[in-house]
Structures are given as structure tokens and as C-alpha cells.
Amino acid sequence: MISFEHVTKRYEVAERPAVDDLTIDVPDAMVTILIGPSGSGKSTTMRMVNRLIEPTSGVVRLGGADVRDLDVEDLRRGIGYAIQGVGLFPHWTVHENVGVVPWLLKWPQPKIDARVRDLLDLVGLEPDVYDGKYPDELSGGEAQRVGVARALAADPPVLLMDEPFGAVDPLTRDRLQAEFTKIQQALRKTVVFVTHDIDEALKLGDRIAIMREGRLVQFDKPECVIAYPADDFVSDFVGSERALKRLSLARVAGVASETATNDWAASVPRSATLREALARILETGEREIGVSDESGNIIGSVGLEDVFAHFERPVE
Amino acid sequence: MTRTWPWRPFLAPTIAAIVYGASLFVPGLWEAVLGALFPDEVRVLYHAPMPLLVWQTLLIVAASSALSIGIGMGLGVFVTRPFGADFFDVVTDLSNLGQTFPPIAVFTLAVPLLGFGFRPTVFALTIYGVLPVLHNTIAGIGSVPPAIVESARGMGFTPGQTLRKVELPLASAVIIAGIRVSVVINVSTSTIGAIAGAGGLGAPIISGLANSDPAVTLQGALLTTALALILDGYLGAVQHVAEGRSAQLDAA
Amino acid sequence: MARRSGVHKVGVAAGAFGLLAACALPFVVLRSSRIDSGVDLWVWQALPPWAVVVLAVPWLVVIALSLRDRRDRVFAAARGLAASAAIVVALGLAGFAASHLLPGAGTFARVSVGGSVWVMAFFGYVVVLSARRELEGAPVLAWSISLAAPVLIIVMLVTGWLDDLGVMVEYENQKERFWEQAAVTLLVAASAIVIAAFIGVGLGLLAYLRRRTDRAIFTAVNIFQTVPGLAMIGLLIGPLAALANAVPELRALGIGGLGWAPLIIALTLYALLPIVRNSFEGLRSVSPAAKDAGRGMGMSRAQLMRRIELPIARPVIFSGIRTSSVQAVGNSILGAFLGGIGLGFFVLQGMSAQSTDLILLGSISIVIMALVVDGVMRLVEHVLTPKGLRSKEANRP
Ligand SMILES: Nc1ncnc2c1ncn2[C@@H]1O[C@H](COP(=O)(O)OP(=O)(O)OP(=O)(O)O)[C@@H](O)[C@H]1O
Numbered sequence: 001m002i003s004f005e006h007v008t009k010r011y012e013v014a015e016r017p018a019v020d021d022l023t024i025d026v027p028d029a030m031v032t033i034l035i036g037p038s039g040s041g042k043s044t045t046m047r048m049v050n051r052l053i054e055p056t057s058g059v060v061r062l063g064g065a066d067v068r069d070l071d072v073e074d075l076r077r078g079i080g081y082a083i084q085g086v087g088l089f090p091h092w093t094v095h096e097n098v099g100v101v102p103w104l105l106k107w108p109q110p111k112i113d114a115r116v117r118d119l120l121d122l123v124g125l126e127p128d129v130y131d132g133k134y135p136d137e138l139s140g141g142e143a144q145r146v147g148v149a150r151a152l153a154a155d156p157p158v159l160l161m162d163e164p165f166g167a168v169d170p171l172t173r174d175r176l177q178a179e180f181t182k183i184q185q186a187l188r189k190t191v192v193f194v195t196h197d198i199d200e201a202l203k204l205g206d207r208i209a210i211m212r213e214g215r216l217v218q219f220d221k222p223e224c225v226i227a228y229p230a231d232d233f234v235s236d237f238v239g240s241e242r243a244l245k246r247l248s249l250a251r252v253a254g255v256a257s258e259t260a261t262n263d264w265a266a267s268v269p270r271s272a273t274l275r276e277a278l279a280r281i282l283e284t285g286e287r288e289i290g291v292s293d294e295s296g297n298i299i300g301s302v303g304l305e306d307v308f309a310h311f312e313r314p315v316e
Numbered sequence: 317m318t319r320t321w322p323w324r325p326f327l328a329p330t331i332a333a334i335v336y337g338a339s340l341f342v343p344g345l346w347e348a349v350l351g352a353l354f355p356d357e358v359r360v361l362y363h364a365p366m367p368l369l370v371w372q373t374l375l376i377v378a379a380s381s382a383l384s385i386g387i388g389m390g391l392g393v394f395v396t397r398p399f400g401a402d403f404f405d406v407v408t409d410l411s412n413l414g415q416t417f418p419p420i421a422v423f424t425l426a427v428p429l430l431g432f433g434f435r436p437t438v439f440a441l442t443i444y445g446v447l448p449v450l451h452n453t454i455a456g457i458g459s460v461p462p463a464i465v466e467s468a469r470g471m472g473f474t475p476g477q478t479l480r481k482v483e484l485p486l487a488s489a490v491i492i493a494g495i496r497v498s499v500v501i502n503v504s505t506s507t508i509g510a511i512a513g514a515g516g517l518g519a520p521i522i523s524g525l526a527n528s529d530p531a532v533t534l535q536g537a538l539l540t541t542a543l544a545l546i547l548d549g550y551l552g553a554v555q556h557v558a559e560g561r562s563a564q565l566d567a568a
Numbered sequence: 569m570a571r572r573s574g575v576h577k578v579g580v581a582a583g584a585f586g587l588l589a590a591c592a593l594p595f596v597v598l599r600s601s602r603i604d605s606g607v608d609l610w611v612w613q614a615l616p617p618w619a620v621v622v623l624a625v626p627w628l629v630v631i632a633l634s635l636r637d638r639r640d641r642v643f644a645a646a647r648g649l650a651a652s653a654a655i656v657v658a659l660g661l662a663g664f665a666a667s668h669l670l671p672g673a674g675t676f677a678r679v680s681v682g683g684s685v686w687v688m689a690f691f692g693y694v695v696v697l698s699a700r701r702e703l704e705g706a707p708v709l710a711w712s713i714s715l716a717a718p719v720l721i722i723v724m725l726v727t728g729w730l731d732d733l734g735v736m737v738e739y740e741n742q743k744e745r746f747w748e749q750a751a752v753t754l755l756v757a758a759s760a761i762v763i764a765a766f767i768g769v770g771l772g773l774l775a776y777l778r779r780r781t782d783r784a785i786f787t788a789v790n791i792f793q794t795v796p797g798l799a800m801i802g803l804l805i806g807p808l809a810a811l812a813n814a815v816p817e818l819r820a821l822g823i824g825g826l827g828w829a830p831l832i833i834a835l836t837l838y839a840l841l842p843i844v845r846n847s848f849e850g851l852r853s854v855s856p857a858a859k860d861a862g863r864g865m866g867m868s869r870a871q872l873m874r875r876i877e878l879p880i881a882r883p884v885i886f887s888g889i890r891t892s893s894v895q896a897v898g899n900s901i902l903g904a905f906l907g908g909i910g911l912g913f914f915v916l917q918g919m920s921a922q923s924t925d926l927i928l929l930g931s932i933s934i935v936i937m938a939l940v941v942d943g944v945m946r947l948v949e950h951v952l953t954p955k956g957l958r959s960k961e962a963n964r965p
């Protein structure tokens with residue numbers, strides 16, 4: 001849906017381009033993460049999609065059309081946009097904030113009202129409580145949710161999110177990420193998501209694009225990024241705990257083996273990650289533990305051997 | 317560490333002051349210019365010599381500004397010390413409220429109480445002139461990061477040393493901005509003092525207005541405006557230098 | 569709340585200074601005619617003994633209430649009320665003294681309020697202000713306390729209790745003229761503000777939208793601010809007179825070297841700085857994130873300005889207009905020099921006749937008008953502030 005073709009952006013004052021000859025095809029209905037150190041050109045890349053920034057050269061396409069051929073305001077109204085500072089309008093209620101794009105699109109008021117309530121529900125904010133609040137009455141996490149709801153308001157097929165969970169504490173951040181995953185599973189939007197937190201990228205991304213000084217260094221599935229970092233920069237960036245990170249991308253369900261006995265000293269749910277299973281194994285001192293389904297019945301087992309085997313299997 | 321006093325910001329006001337001062341002693345020049353502008357007027361210059369008028373104004377402004385600065389800074393320092401902290405709120409409220417009043421109105425309100433002439437005029441100007449200095453002293457001292465004061469005390473500075481070596485230097489740019497406002501207001505209001513019998517540059521303006529001598533009015537207006545702009549320029553330069561200094565101190 | 573030890577310093581100090589002022593400064597000035605320099609009368613000369621006691625009682629109450637540093641509602645309110653009483657009693661007794669001194673002093677005799685009453689009023693208000701702070705949690709009580717003295721003073725004015733004071737005699741003599749001049753003052757200030765608001769907000773917008781213009785704009789409006797008031801009028805007279813000579817139609821409109829035209833121009837030029845500055849700063853205070861979000865969601869430049877930037881900046885802009893309005897009312901005194909326009913007329917008349925009561929009539933009514941304008945515009949400002957921004961309101965001077 002979104003593609004960059006040899007896109008370069010050079011700011012007037014800078015000696016090197018902020019984005020340098022970027023070519024990338026953002027897959028539909030997936031979360032594509034842009035990640036890289038500060039100043040690597042992530043925001044610049046993202047903002048060229050809705051033309052908040054115009055490229056110096058190259059073409060950005062949306063659904064096949066050059067974005068420069070689209071009316072800039074129509075283009076933007078058709079793309080959800082959520083940013084780190086949240087940028088809620090302080091003089092408007094939560095209701096008005098969430099309803100802004102439908103309002104710009106001239107939806108009838110009753111339709112806007114209904115939509116806003118649905119969205120607040122979706123992001124986990126009780127509509128009756130939050131509808132009439134003003135931004136300065138919200139906590140950081142609540143404001144982020146409103147920001148996400150606002151981006152989703154007109155049901156855009158494309159969502160641009162620039163560090164949308166940047167300004168909250170780690171716990172709230174975990175919750176927001178979990179909810180985002182749930183929402184995305186239901187809505188299947190094409191999402192471009194900027195972060196510089198590798199854990200967030202691994203958790204949320206279907207694809208990860210790693211950028212450095214305006215260039216794309218690697219564009220791959222999360223597992224591949226961890227297993228086969230393109231160069232030292234990427235492996236540094238992914239960090240020293242690559243092995244553990246790789247374990248956190250695999251689910252127990254994929255490696256568990258069926259066993260005759262149901263008698264294990266401990267067990268993990270099958271939705272747990274391999275990393276969690278390993279932690280449990282180390283805690284209990286057993287070499288193998290049980291795996292349970294959603295209702296708690298033991299359906300198999302997972303052991304140290306499975307963990308080793310996971311590493312030997314190639315990632316594709 | 318030695319720093320050379322930066323002279324550049326003072327260049328323009330100094331040149332202006334020299335030209336201004338010199339022109340005071342060449343009434344012929346003024347006569348020629350004003351005469352050309354108002355060919356029909358018989359009387360183009362005020363009867364009192366210009367250096368005297370400027371001197372009177374400067375005297376009034378210097379006296380009232382010195383009082384304003386002394387009282388304003390003293391009070392500002394007092395309410396930011398522990399023993400004066402009880403007065404902080406009320407003094408802040410008073411200075412905010414006081415600045416709501418227009419300076420000319422405060423001046424004319426004070427004249428009936430204080431009387432006519434030089435000294436009452438100085439006191440009347442002082443009443444309002446205190447406010448910007450006070451306000452900025454409180455704001456300036458308040459803007460010094462508590463961590464800096466804390467560390468100064470921690471290193472063994474006495475309260476007096478903390479004030480003189482840390483708080484006042486860091487607040488100096490803000491305080492000087494307040495002094496600048498105060499002095500400019502004093503120059504402005506002092507011209508009204510001419511009707512209270514204090515003399516100075518307001519006299520030709522008022523006399524010209526009263527006797528329909530536009531040339532005389534213009535003479536006074538030009539002299540007053542130039543004086544105000546020159547004083548403002550000087551204090552602006554001082555403020556500029558102080559801002560640079562406190563930025564350096566901040567960075568240190 | 570932590571128990572404080574010691575005395576309520578503000579209360580004790582203000583109470584003591586109030587009492588000191590009562591003794592150390594003249595209570596009223598008796599003049600044989602309006603321009604006589606007069607004799608100072610001290611409290612005990614001007615008032616019978618019982619009245620001296622009445623004068624002192626509220627101050628003693630203030631001090632007594634301040635001997636312990638209690639800042640709870642009851643004590644704060646009581647101190648505030650006692651101080652209000654002190655102000656009202658001082659002024660009321662000055663009126664009383666006037667009524668008793670005048671009959672024996674000749675037909676043209678005047679009694680003016682002396683320094684002690686003013687200073688007592690000042691320290692009384694200090695106590696009221698500090699009570700207001702302590703009553704922050706109880707806005708209704710705080711407002712009642714701060715309005716108690718003004719309301720009672722209005723009652724005394726209306727009932728004629730103060731009619732024998734020199735200021736009121738002057739007012740009585742020129743009643744019609746007074747209201748006429750007051751209306752003119754208001755009209756002139758209002759016209760200047762309307763003009764300045766259009767120009768000032770426009771310049772603020774320009775400085776904000778075209779960043780390279782901001783220095784030039786601010787330098788210019790700063791220079792206007794620096795030019796002394798009388799000089800400004802002096803500078804305007806020549807060009808305006810020339811203009812009126814060149815275009816006689818303008819003269820017919822009343823535009824000329826003297827009159828309302830130079831006054832309105834001067835007031836407008838003075839009003840520009842606060843309005844331009846607040847417009848600029850108000851617009852700049854809009855968070856970059858909100859602007860980015862607005863643009864990113866597809867607002868046009870005009871929509872962003874009209875729906876986001878201006879509404880957020882509006883209270884700050886209006887507070888600049890309020891500051892300017894108050895200054896314009898005060899600066900309208902300059903109208904006195906342009907042919908006696910506005911309340912400044914009485915000030916100038918009083919200055920030339922050395923009649924302090926006449927000066928007072930002009931200047932005190934201008935100060936009151938300024939305070940009323942300030943109060944009314946604060947209310948409007950509160951109404952204009954979008955609800956989501958009200959929590960920030962308190963931070964605005
Ligand atoms: N408006 C601008 N004018 C000039 N240079 C800019 C501008 N915006 C960004 N840059 C520069 O372009 C480069 C890339 O910026 P960009 O904002 O895309 O980085 P980023 O990867 O989003 O960084 P961060 O993680 O800090 O948000 C940086 O060097 C930045 O300084």
C-alpha cells in the first residue's frame with residue numbers, strides 16, 4: 001500500500017541527507033516498525049507519507065498513486081496519525097478531539113458521536129467517564145489512548161504512529177502495547193510505527209526496518225533481524241541478549257510436544273513465550289515442564305531440549 | 317578569571333548621548349531647525365537653557381530611580397529571606413496590583429498628599445518606580461534554581477555570601493530589566509512633574525501647549541524622547557551584558 | 569496543617585504601622601479656601617476623644633487577632649474584616665471631622681483627607697490581601713472580604729456621609745462636568761483600544777507567521793512605549809496640525825493638533841506593545857505537538873489558525889488587551905493638555921490652581937475607573953478562556 005522509491009530528503013542546513021535513497025515496500029495489513037538511533041531519519045520518513053515533509057527526490061506511493069498527486073488535506077484525512085507528544089487540543093474535550101477527523105470529513109454529528117463512543121470503548125476508556133473530560137484532566141497513559149483513538153477515528157486503512165507510547169511509564173507502556181496488539185489483530189490496518197525501543201519493535205512489529213543516518217540497514221521479520229543481523233550495527237542495536245530476545249518471539253505452542261503423562265512439577269500456558277518457559281524451567285530446577293491450554297488442562301510439555309532445538313532450526 | 321567589559325553594546329547609546337549633549341549647547345542649531353519647520357512662529361525656543369532643563373530632569377530621574385532601586389531591591393531581598401518569607405505573598409500581590417495602576421495616575425494621586433515641587437515629585441515618582449524593580453527582584457531571585465542555592469549553602473557559604481555571590485549575580489539580568497522599566501517610566505512621568513512645579517523637560521512641552529507655541533512643544537518633545545531613548549539604550553546594553561553573564565554562570 | 573509558632577507577622581506589622589500612621593501623620597488638612605496651603609490637624613485635634621477610640625479599635629483588633637499565627641478561615645476572615653473596618657472607619661471619621669470643622673471655618677473653607685487616612689487605607693488593604701491568600705480555599709469568603717471595604721465606601725458616598733470632604737465638594741461643584749469628562753475618558757480609551765486591538769493582533773499574527781518580521785515589529789512597538797507621554801503628544805501635534813491645514817475636510821472632522829485625534833493616536837500607540845506581545849506569545853504557546861497533529865490529520869492552514877491556534881491563544885491575547893485598556897484609561901490624563909479632554913481636565917486644573925482636592929478628584933476617579941475596567945475585563949477573560957485551559961489561567965498575570 002505504501003512504498004518508497006529512492007526517496008531522499010535533504011534539509012537545507014544539514015550536510016548529510018536526513019533520509020538517503022530509501023526504497024522500501026511497506027506490506028499491507030501489517031505493522032512495520034521504523035527503528036534506529038535518534039536522528040536516523042525515522043520521523044522524517046514517516047512524515048513524508050502524509051506530506052508533512054516533502055521529499056527532495058524520489059517518489060512516495062500510497063495505493064500505487066504518487067502522494068504528490070493527491071490533495072494534501074484529503075490525503076491526510078485518510079491517514080491516521082498519532083505522535084509522541086500526543087498533541088491533543090487542550091481547549092477541546094476528549095469527544096471533540098477524537099471526533100476531529102470525522103468532523104473535517106463532514107460526517108453528520110450523530111454518526112460522529114456514535115463513532116467516538118465506540119472508539120473510546122475500543123481503547124479501553126469508559127465513554128461516559130471520559131467523553132467530556134479535557135486533556136489536562138487525563139493521565140499520560142489515558143492521553144496516549146485518546147491519541148490512538150483519534151488516529152483511528154475515520155477508520156483509515158493506514159496508520160502512522162510516531163513513538164505513540166513514548167511518554168509513559170514502563171508498566172502503562174506494556175498495557176498500551178498489549179491493547180494495541182489486540183486492536184491490530186481485529187482491525188488489520190497498515191501501520192507504520194516509529195520507535196527507538198527494540199523491545200517494543202520486537203513485540204509489536206510484523207516487519208522491522210532498521211535505519212542509520214538516513215539509510216535503511218535491514219528490513220526483515222523480527223526473528224530474522226535477531227537471528228541474522230545484517231551487520232555489527234544491527235547486532236549492537238539489537239543488544240547483547242539476542243538469544244533471549246529470540247526466545248521471546250517464539251510461543252510455547254509452536255515447540256511443545258505431546259506427552260503421555262500429565263504429571264509435571266510446574267506448567268506454563270501455551271500462549272507463553274519460550275523465554276517465559278525457560279524462566280519457569282530455571283526456577284523449578286526441572287528439565288521439562290507441562291504446557292496447559294486456556295482452561296488449565298495439561299496438553300503437553302516443553303523442556304530444555306526444545307529450547308536448544310529452537311535455536312538450531314533456521315529462521316526464514 | 318578576568319573578563320573584559322564588552323563595549324560594543326554601549327557604542328550606539330554613547331554616540332547618541334554625545335551628539336545629544338553637544339546639541340544642548342548649540343541653541344542656534346535648534347533655533348534654525350525649528351524656525352525652518354515653523355516659519356510663522358516668533359518664539360521657537362523655550363526661555364530656559366536646554367542644559368538646565370536636561371539637568372533638572374536627570375536629577376529628578378536619578379533621585380527617584382535611586383530610591384526606587386534601593387527600596388525595590390531591598391524589599392525584594394527581604395521577602396525572599398527566611399525572616400521575611402511571611403511577607404512574600406502580600407508583597408507579591410501588592411506589586412502585581414500596583415502595576416495595574418497607570419503610572420501617571422499614581423503620580424497625580426500622590427501629588428496632593430506630598431505637595432508641589434522637586435522633592436514631592438521625586439517621592440511621587442518613587443512610589444510607582446519601586447514596583448517593576450521589586451517585581452523583577454522577586455522573580456529574578458525566584459528563578460535561581462534551588463539546587464544551586466542548596467549547593468552553595470552546602471559548600472559553606474553564609475546566607476549573606478549566598479545572596480551576594482550566587483543569588484544576586486544569577487538574578488542580575490532580570491533585576492536590571494526591572495530597573496530599565498522603572499527608569500523609563502520615571503523619565504516619562506517626570507515630564508508631567510513639570511506641572512507640579514518640578515521643572516525639567518516637561519516644562520517647554522506644557523508651556524508650548526498652553527501658549528500655542530508648537531515649536532516650543534516640539535523642542536521639549538524631541539529633547540525628552542531622545543533622553544528616554546538614550547537612557548533606555550544604555551540600560552538595554554547593561555541588561556544585554558548581564559544576560560550574557562548569567563548565561564555563562566548558568567552554564568558553569 | 570502544621571501549627572505555626574510566633575505571631576502573624578503581616579498582621580502585626582500592618583496593624584502597628586496603621587496605628588503609627590494614625591498618630592504620626594496629619595488626619596485632615598483644613599484650608600481657609602480651596603487653594604490655601606492649610607493647616608494640618610492631627611487625629612486628636614480633628615476628632616473628639618470617643619472617635620479617636622473608634623479609630624483605634626479595629627487596628628487593635630487586627631493586632632490582637634495576629635498575636636498567634638493562625639491562618640485558618642475564621643482567623644483570616646476576622647483579620648480581613650477588622651482591616652476593612654479600619655479602612656472604612658478612617659475614611660468615615662475623616663468625613664465626620666470635615667462636617668464638624670467646616671461650620672466654624674468660613675464660607676470657602678475646605679477639609680482635605682490627610683496622609684494618615686491614606687496610609688491607614690494602604691496598610692488595611694495589606695491585611696485584606698494577606699487574608700485573601702489565606703482564604704484561597706474559600707473563594708466566596710475571599711471575595712466578600714475584599715469587597716467589604718469598597719462596598720461600604722460606596723454606601724458612605726451615596727448616603728452623603730463624605731459630602732463635606734474637599735474632594736466631594738469639588739465634585740458637587742462640577743457634577744455634570746465630571747460625568748461628562750468621565751464618559752469622554754471611557755470613550756477615548758475604548759476607541760484607542762479597539763483600534764489597537766485590530767492593529768496589535770494583526771501585527772502579532774504577522775510576527776508569528778512571518779518570523780523574519782518579528783524583530784522589526786517589536787523594535788517599533790518598544791520605541792513607542794519608551795517615548796514619554798507628553799513628548800508623544802508634542803510629537804504628534806505638528807504633523808496633525810499640518811495634515812489638518814492641508815486637508816480642511818479633516819479639520820471639519822475635529823482632527824487637528826489639539827483635541828481627541830492626537831490623544832487617541834497616542835493611546836493607541838501605547839496600547840500596541842502588550843497586545844502585540846501577548847498575541848505573539850499566545851500563538852507561540854500552542855504546543856508544537858498540537859499543531860503537528862492538526863496538520864497531520866488534514867487541517868488546512870486556515871482551519872488550524874481558526875480552530876486551534878487562535879482559540880488557544882485567545883485568553884492570552886485578551887489579557888494583553890486588558891493590560892492595554894487599563895494603561896489607556898490612565899494615560900488618558902494626557903488629554904488634559906490637548907484642550908481638557910477627559911478626567912485629566914480636573915488634574916490639570918487642580919495642578920495649575922494648586923488645589924489638591926481637584927487633582928484628587930481627577931486622579932482618584934481615573935484610578936477607580938482603571939480598577940473597574942480591569943475587574944470587568946478579567947471577568948470577560950475568564951468567560952473567554954476555553955474550559956480545558958482554565959487550570960492555566962491562574963498563572964497569567
Ligand atoms: N525541520 C528540520 N530542519 C532541519 N533538519 C531537520 C529537521 N527535522 C529533522 N532534521 C534533521 O534530520 C535528521 C533526521 O531527523 P528525524 O526527526 O527524522 O530523526 P528521528 O530518527 O525521528 O529521531 P528521533 O528518534 O530523535 O525522533 C536529524 O539529523 C535532524 O536533526
Ligand SMILES: [Mg+2]
Nearest residue numbers: 042043044162
Ligand atoms: Mg522522531
